[in-house]
Amino acid sequence: xxxxxxxxxxxxxxxxxxxxxxxxxxxxxxxxxxxxxxxxxxxxxxxxxxxxxxxxxxxxxxxxxxxxxxxxxxxxxxxxxxxxxxxxxxxxxxxxxxxxxxxxxxxxxxxxxxxxxxxxxxxxxxxxxxxxxxxxxxxxxxxxxxxxxxxxxxxxxxxxxxxxxxxxxxxxxxxxxxxxxxxxxxxxxxxxxxxxxxxxxxxxxxxxxxxxxxxxxxxxxxxxxxxxxxx
Amino acid sequence: xxxxxxxxxxxxxxxxxxxxxxxxxxxxxxxxxxxxxxxxxxxxxxxxxxxxxxxxxxxxxxxxxxxxxxxxxxxxxxxxxxxxxxxxxxxxxxxxxxxxxxxxxxxxxxxxxxxxxxxxxxxxxxxxxxxxxxxxxxxxxxxxxxxxxxxxxxxxxxxxxxxxxxxxxxxxxxxxxxxxxxxxxxxxxxxxxxxxxxxxxxxxxxxxxxxxxxxxxxxxxxxxxxxxxxxxxxxxxxxxxxxxxxxxxxxxxxxxxxxxxxxxxxxxxxxxxxxxxxxxxxxxx
Numbered sequence: 001x002x003x004x005x006x007x008x009x010x011x012x013x014x015x016x017x018x019x020x021x022x023x024x025x026x027x028x029x030x031x032x033x034x035x036x037x038x039x040x041x042x043x044x045x046x047x048x049x050x051x052x053x054x055x056x057x058x059x060x061x062x063x064x065x066x067x068x069x070x071x072x073x074x075x076x077x078x079x080x081x082x083x084x085x086x087x088x089x090x091x092x093x094x095x096x097x098x099x100x101x102x103x104x105x106x107x108x109x110x111x112x113x114x115x116x117x118x119x120x121x122x123x124x125x126x127x128x129x130x131x132x133x134x135x136x137x138x139x140x141x142x143x144x145x146x147x148x149x150x151x152x153x154x155x156x157x158x159x160x161x162x163x164x165x166x167x168x169x170x171x172x173x174x175x176x177x178x179x180x181x182x183x184x185x186x187x188x189x190x191x192x193x194x195x196x197x198x199x200x201x202x203x204x205x206x207x208x209x210x211x212x213x214x215x216x217x218x219x220x221x222x223x224x225x226x227x228x229x230x231x
Numbered sequence: 232x233x234x235x236x237x238x239x240x241x242x243x244x245x246x247x248x249x250x251x252x253x254x255x256x257x258x259x260x261x262x263x264x265x266x267x268x269x270x271x272x273x274x275x276x277x278x279x280x281x282x283x284x285x286x287x288x289x290x291x292x293x294x295x296x297x298x299x300x301x302x303x304x305x306x307x308x309x310x311x312x313x314x315x316x317x318x319x320x321x322x323x324x325x326x327x328x329x330x331x332x333x334x335x336x337x338x339x340x341x342x343x344x345x346x347x348x349x350x351x352x353x354x355x356x357x358x359x360x361x362x363x364x365x366x367x368x369x370x371x372x373x374x375x376x377x378x379x380x381x382x383x384x385x386x387x388x389x390x391x392x393x394x395x396x397x398x399x400x401x402x403x404x405x406x407x408x409x410x411x412x413x414x415x416x417x418x419x420x421x422x423x424x425x426x427x428x429x430x431x432x433x434x435x436x437x438x439x440x441x442x443x444x445x446x447x448x449x450x451x452x453x454x455x456x457x458x459x460x461x462x463x464x465x466x467x468x469x470x471x472x473x474x475x476x477x478x479x480x481x482x483x484x485x486x487x488x489x490x491x492x493x494x495x496x497x498x499x500x501x502x503x504x505x506x507x508x509x510x511x512x513x514x515x516x
Contacts, residue, residue: 013456017455020456025460038463
């Protein structure tokens, strides 16, 4: 291995390896979406410098985002108090997150750590993306079924420009069954496009400071109009 | 924010899954194990205590057992089958031979021997039970062999539980580089072989220098990634390519075999030295 390890979980990749991993992980992720490590690897290998730099710049130009970049807070088993979340009132962001985790029988640490990003600044951006993906689900009130995931991917693709989100949205959408595909095209997509362009930049939001707020309040702050309110 | 954890804080106390993810820069010369009292050895490019190496190797193969055959095909593009065919084809298997296939794991060599010689009996031995389990399952499905002619024994190649002077043939394919003390393995092989018995070891070796750059590029850039994609395990295959480079080359290994008492020691390179077959005979009294 030629390059230096920049952080604990860093795996420096030579250009040939990176290309191979990019292709291989994409193929594996599409054919076997249950391979979470391959989905993560594909996300990282396709998140090229300019894309992450763009996200970082947008975060920096936001007051809260700038603080996030400085303090680099993590959403992990160590930083999230599940017990405290569970006893929050119903309808709050924190309570909904707790339900979300319980329902999927998972935990914040269950997401793969970032390995293949070679730039320390971009490392945090990627890690933050991975850790706040669940909050995006909750804020948009999208379930974790295929339709919901595709909707969220479109949102993230538009807001962040991450190639994984864009392709995930397109290919994921193509795999939907007729009824869901109809719903995606007729209802979810127009709505999510509007939301993505008008909402606050989700990556620059300090979710962890808003656990005690009602979801509707958070959505107002983010400038999100829930789908069910529309026709 | 509730107790924010800085990303960089995690750098000071790296939580590695298995220590072998940290690669040490200074490589202790642990090739000549006779000169050192024997505290440290190599695990790929990492230096580990000898006691640890066995454990780490076990972990590697327990992890890869299920995907072992698939990965072999992917990494060598199927060529490993040709190597093994040639290896077994060049063996002299006497009538009613008792063969010991060490590090025989999933049975590739054992099945070939059984097909090659209808009267031979093979003891397949491996330090790693999961690998043997895969082999046992395969035995039921393999064509043209009788599973009853194979027995599966979990054992350490450096300290074999077999009687001396028992076997006509000792084979070991792509296993000896994983042993902490290859010379001990050769010594044990000498012990369990009958006088006149054959030793035949197939192992990765030093590739022709002209091809080294391509081989290295392929080894370090392609194989670990393949491991990640096919078996979700980059680290084990990183270990694989590193362990190949730390193993003695053709001449050094031949010298070791001679020193353990074998006569008529020779080797033959396959695929420009990517791997090599070392053979020897236990002298008749």
